[in-house]
Amino acid sequence: MKILLIEDEPELRRSIKQYLHGEGYVVESAADFIKGSEKINDYQYDCILVDITLPSGSGLDIIKQLKENNSKAGIIIISAKNSADDKIIGLDLGADDYLAKPFNLAELNSRIKALIRRRSFDGNKSIIVNEIVIIPEERSVKINESTVNLTAKEYDLLLFFITNKNRVISKNTIAEHLWGDDSDQMDSHDFIYVHLRNLRKKLAEKGCKDYVQTIYGIGYNFKVNG
Amino acid sequence: MKLTSKTLIYYLLVSIPLLLLAGLYSYFLIQGELREGIEDTLAKESFNAEQVIVSFKEPKNVYLDYDSLSYIKPTAKHKAGYLFTDTTIYNTYEKEFESYRVLNTYYTAHDQTYFIRISKTTLEEDELMEGLFSSFGLIIGFLIVVFFILNWLLSKTLWKPFYKTLNALNQYDIKQHNHRQFDKTSTTEFNRLNHALNEMTNKIHSDFVRQKEFTENASHEMQTPLAVVKANLSLLIQSPNIKEEEMNRLQAIENTIKKLAALNKALILLAKIENNQFTENTNVNLKEKLETTVSNFNEVILIKNIEVELELNNNLPVIINPALADILITNLLQNAIRHNYKDGLIKISITGNSLIISNTGRPLCIAEDELFTRFKKDDASKDSLGLGLSIVKSITTLYNIKIDYTHLSGMHTFTVNF
Known part of the structure; x- marks a missing residue:
């Protein structure tokens, strides 16, 4: 399972990576919009965790780009702006979930697993x-x-x-x-x-x-x- | 008192004494002229009397008028010159005292000295006084009437822009600010006032907006560092060798972070409500909302063994933002649960346009009028943020909904009139 984390706060990036590594995921990260945008163009991921407010761009545009590329990746927005509008816009663009900061790593983990479970088509759903x-x-x-x-x-x-x-x-x-x-x-x-x-x-x-x-x-x- | 009335009163206060002074001055001036005239006449008549005396063959008394006030009389004394005196004589016909100007003089002809007295009524002088008084009275009365009319006209026309400005200022709502709140007028002073007010309100408004943005942004900015602390805590507690004592400390830190995050969220919510960011209103069925909220709290209600009496007589449809309606009801119900006893009671009823939530609970530790103030909370509720009722208040203020608190026979009651 490959996960891309697009988040500008280095400490948060490090902690999330560490926790998800422990769950057996391969986690790559990008610190800003440009790097994130490059990575989603070049590689395939199972799940993308994206912050909305990023240096040099909006996480919402990352979601648009993913959808234009017909990406199959699951998308979870992690945002400090817990606003209903952002949530609705993000979900309308095709994000699968929305998690407001500050969240628990265990909660993030459970959302990722639920998302992957929903998206898995191998029939093994238990x-x-x-x-x-x-x-x-x-x-x-x-x-x-x-x-x-x-x-x-x-x-x-x-x-x-x-x-x-x-x-x-x-x-x-x-x-x-x-x-x-x-x-x-x-x-x-x-x-x-x-x-x-x-x-x-x-x-x-x-x-x-x-x-x-x-x-x-x-x-x-x-x-x-x- | 109106400024125009005040000005006019000052005008009156100055002009009435001035008019009286002018009246007095003209009185003395005219009186002097008249007296001179009378004295001239008296002198002429005494000259006539002298001619009469010269024509006398032998000394005799002569009365010069019908009421014997002017006469010629032979006398032994002699004094040179004219002597003018004033006297009052009772007029038997008109039954009143009349003022007279009297000329006394002596004249010698054919070796006989005569005393001449010529009297002349000063009736004209009295009439003059009367005339003066009435004319000045008339002028003052006229002035007062004119002042009142002027006052009314001035405040109607000249002061109109001022009252317009005053009205605009009274109705000024910082949330519905526009940049040209106060219009131009043709009066320089009012223009300056309106200009200054425009500048001031624009400044206040931009400060207001900036401060609100700051509250919201500051709270948003705090969410990421909080997420960092929270994430690191999650990782830290995975370490295998942490003792119970240390875990207690970590839990204390986690509890505090949780509280801080909740506080932050509540502040953002307050800022959003006050920034009018909840715009989409729909028709909300409050009865349904109440029923779902109560069932959401079922666990707490069961554990605290609180009895809930629902008496929802109608649907109470309200045009409101559904998210805010949720928050309003949730916060009120939460308040009723949190400040309740174990085995307590909550009564919820809808009658007409009112939603009434009352609960048993200890008497308030804070003043009733501070109930809706931010961060004012009962000492007993340590877990409370002290923002729940402030949020309720800002929602009701946003929609002009009336909310009241009463405390009667151990029951705390909130009445919301939609």
């Missing part, structure tokens, strides 16, 4: 982790061939864990993933605890191993060996 099988199209989960009845939040939580498996994910990151903008308005850590407790119970009932490790002080790690 995610398999040992005894757990997730079929995202149906939003269903099976343990050892037997379906687990999860609530929407429990399903989202499990998918987020599996997407970011073997990573320490903070409770804040989980809260932002599950509740989006509303997460800072409530005692979300307690809710996570409640949902996680129910999820663990339901998985254990079907004979699933407890993969979720509590990392005291910060959050959880969905630990899968190998």
Whole structure:
């Protein structure tokens, strides 16, 4: 999987690259519009992460250029301008997703994976982790061939864990993933605890191993060996 | 008091004493002339009396008029010269005192001295006084009337541009600024005023715009550094050898970053609302919006075990930007949940054009009139940014919607009249 990151802030570029490397992606980056524009002309990517405000041009023009080239790459806008207009314009131009800064790397990772899943035509549309099988199209989960009845939040939580498996994910990151903008308005850590407790119970009932490790002080790690 | 009235009062205050002085001066001037005339007549008559005395064969008393006020009388005394006196005599016919000018003199003819008294009424003088008084009174009265008419005409015509400017200034709305707010007039002073006002409002407006842009840009610019910190934190917590104690610190940093990001977002939202950047209004069904918002908060409501009473009597359709309608309702509901007790109560009702949200909760720690002020928050709500109700207020202000807060028997109530 090849990803192009077009972002002018070097520190952010470095961190995103590092995190995505860890997920097994090949990540290339461009610091401005001109370099980004050159790269998309010369190479093929599976996914392009593009900032809107770039030195020497707009990320929106990168999207236009991609569409003119009939690129098959998935496009995720990462912008500091969380404006509905930019979002609508970007999505209208053919971007697949929009992520406002400041975002969590785990969230970015989950958006990239969801995008690649949606775009993959190889028929293999389920995610398999040992005894757990997730079929995202149906939003269903099976343990050892037997379906687990999860609530929407429990399903989202499990998918987020599996997407970011073997990573320490903070409770804040989980809260932002599950509740989006509303997460800072409530005692979300307690809710996570409640949902996680129910999820663990339901998985254990079907004979699933407890993969979720509590990392005291910060959050959880969905630990899968190998 | 109007400037024109004030000016005219000053004019009156100066002109009335001046007129009185002028009246007094003319009175004395004319009186002097008249007296001179009377004295001339008296002197002429005394000369006539002397002629009469010369024609006397023997001394005798002679009355020169019918009421015996002028007469010739033989006397032993003699004094040279003329003596003028004033006297008042009661007129029995007209039953009033009349002023007289009297000439006393002595004349000697045929070795006999005669006393001559000639009296002449000064009735003309009194009439003159009256005439003067009435004419000056008339002039003053006329002046006052003219001043009032002038006042009215001046404020109608001369001051018209001024009142126009004043009106424009009163209705000035910085958000609907245009560069020629105050028109040219034909009066130099008003032109200068309007010119100065144009310059001033243009300056204020450009400062206003620049400041708003600054708020928005500054907040935007902060998002990228925040993203850098957040990303580095995500990477840092992956390190295998971090102790729990250190993780607690990292969580504290993460919480703070999250709060900072939320603060930033709220400030950008406020700037956007106040910059009028939400322009597309549609017909929004507030009943539906309320029902979805309540169900979005279901988890919190369940965990806090809050009872929610919904009494939505109509759809309450409102022409509003749908995103702002969402924010308005979400913030009000959030407020009702956050400041509520465990096992508390929230009542939401729509009656007519009003949306009423009330909740149980501790009494306010801040003054009621500071409720909508930015960053004013209850000590108890540490997680709150103190911007939720400010955002509500700026939305209601944008749409001229009336919002009221009341606190009655333990219930905090917000009433929004659409």
